Amino acid sequence: MEITLDRRLFYGLAALLALVTLAGLALLGRPFTPTPSRVIGWADWSALKTERQYRHELAALRADLAELAALLQATPDPVRAAQAATRVGQHHSAGGLDLLARQRQAVVVAAGVVRDWAAGYVAYEDAVATVNEAIVIVGEETVEDHGNPWGAGD
Secondary structure (H helix, E strand, O other): OOOOOOHHHHHHHHHHHHHHHHHHHHHHHHHHOOOOOOOOOHHHHHHHHHHHHHHHHHHHHHHHHHHHHHHHHOOOOHHHHHHHHHHHHHHHHOOOOHHHHHHHHHHHHHHHHHHHHHHOOOOHHHHHHHHHHHHHHHHOOOHHHOOOOOOOOO
16 A cells, blocks of 8 residues: 655645744743843843742742741741751752842741740740841842833743
8 A cells, every 4th residue: 555645735734834833932932022022132031030030039938938937926846947947948058049148048047046946945036036037138129129121920
């Protein structure tokens, strides 16, 4: 049995595939297109990638602070506090953006103080003050304050 393909059919299918691919790329590129529309250069792409990393790291810092604050509101539990402090320390000691080094250090210090409070080494007021100070430091100067120049979300 021999199968023969007509060249016109082959070219028609190739044109249809190219059109569908082009439409798919246009739909995929729309969320990443800057406002106003222009070609994204390497510097713009790097800045967008760094901004996204900044937002994710800042969100992780805020989530860790919320967990530390919840630990302070609960009955002192040295095991949970030690686990949380270890996790926060390991999570943020791996590094990240240099822009958030101060905020990262404040969260790691707060985690250690909460661990010490739960074990009975630090007064409750000192632990609350340290966590509140970390909250203030993490809340300073965020990208959301300046808006997103590319118009794209996370």
